[in-house]
Amino acid sequence: SAPKPAFDTDGDLLEYLLNLGSIDRKDGLLVTWYHSANKKSELAAGLKSDVMVLEADVNIEGHNTPNETDKPIMAHPPAVYSDNSFQEWLDVVLNSSSKGIKLDFKSIKAVDPSLAILLKKSSEVKLNRPLWLNADILMGPNVPINTAVNASLFLSLIQEKYPNCTLSLGWTTLYSFLFPNKTYTQKMIQEMHSIVGTLPQRVTFPVRAVMGRLAWPHFSWLLAQSDRYSLTLWQGKTDPITVEDLLFIRDNSRAEQIYYDIYDPVLSQFKEAALNSTRKRFYYPGGNLLDYFHPADSDELWI
Template identity: 35%
Template structure:
């Protein structure tokens, strides 16, 4: 139900394109693309019915994308999620490339958006790391920055499945403490293909949070292993794709 794309500053490959860098749809370390952010949004306006998630990879990419987002905002009739890693997270992860305060301040000025703010992570097959968690320091810092920046837009926290499942109570507290500030907080649970994820723990996390509090962005084989038969607010039709339920709820509020 969602289209996700990474936004960087780079060269747009086109016959008459200039050499100037503009916001393009590409993942680092790429530096060029045949699809600009403006073209991506225009396609959605004219042909799309899915929600959009834009993952900004640098301050420069986000700052140069703001006028484009404002231009298209009146025409977009779907959920728009603005995502960035704004805090350093587990396990001994690198520092984020996005300035926390700048992103929160400026993203909050784009109406009818959902903020997706998360942590950098160091986990998975690439690093041969299969253990770790979002500790209280990570979670407390996130609540602090949301509070200090007076965020009023809906917020979703992208958390890596293999890490989030190791502290279900922490995830519950994160949502509880943020909802009292923003009025609406969810998790976006994600994983890469080769991540180690305890399926039983992930199933438990989703059921205890409730499917109305979860976006699910995991490989299909992992999703198919989940046992969600007793999850709250769930029907058998929704069980195959949790994200659909939340997207439609968001869409109905925005139209």
């Protein structure tokens, strides 16, 4: 088959997947994610799957132990050792797939050496796919102590060493069944915008899906601030998210503004409902009036 056209690492993920033929329109709901492709066996399973984007966690070997090195490895805390270094991981992914890449930095110490590896690799071969660099840079709901990655250092390292990426910038969060109504505050959202508003990159904001609907006025405001912004709704394994909450968010945003990194069975149920064109929609009164009268999937105004 003909070689695929070159694609820049800071390019739009939906555009890339559309070019690849993985999706047939720009809709974040169609994108699929493979979690924790860290160990060699996990990465191999991810590469074999038909999932479109590999998510993996980058830490520093022996992080916060006497044996700490400056070698980036693929491990999700509390693990600080791995059979897969970032260098090996990157080589395998680039050699054997066209999947998108999302790297989640679990420690600020891993960022500089990882960006150096990316830079060197980019000088040898074209990465030819979107690259998302993720970190939780602000304190979010229910978090008693600050475990966020240092925002100014993370962002300045990226601008200096590897700016050709999409930034994925989130808040540290805890979900508690005892306080189900605790969610993101206006202050948290505005603080994030004040940090990233002038950056040149596309930015996606990972949002804990179970808390998304209650904070929707703030996220709706955030999305309206820039065409570069999107949200990635994610689910903690035991978070009790509902199809209704996801439909509410979908109905009050554009299809290309929201990615859904959600587990089954909720994901499948949500997809089925969301893609049903006869479904009644849930409108948020603070939303875009034109979207209400002129739904994205229709050519006529509902008046």
